[in-house]
Amino acid sequence: MKYSKIIIKHFKNPKNMGEIKNPDAVGKAGNPICGDTMKIYLKVKNNKIEDIKFQTLGCAVAIAMTSILTDIAKGKTLKAASKIKPDDLLKGVEDVPKSKIHCSVLAHQALKNAIKNYKAKK
């Protein structure tokens, strides 16, 4: 499978990869068919995502999508972050194979679950 330069860049050098100690929220998502799993950690201050990190066990596109997602979400208010759509992750990333579109949906789901987890704690 051939990937675009942007996918390879984020896969080889992912942004915001890792774990946040004492996070304000955690969101998980997994796809039972491909087996990929993602975890998103949030630090929230004044309703803004002050810090966001991810751990992804999965394919190159799954790692690239969570990297792009965290880049987009960092610094946003929770309200603005909850409006991020899977399509937003694919913008500017050419040639994502059809079989890999679900990787963006999975990353989106992990963020959604993290925001849900944050709200449930409040």
Ligand code: FES
């Ligand atoms: S192949 Fe399933 S998330 Fe990438």
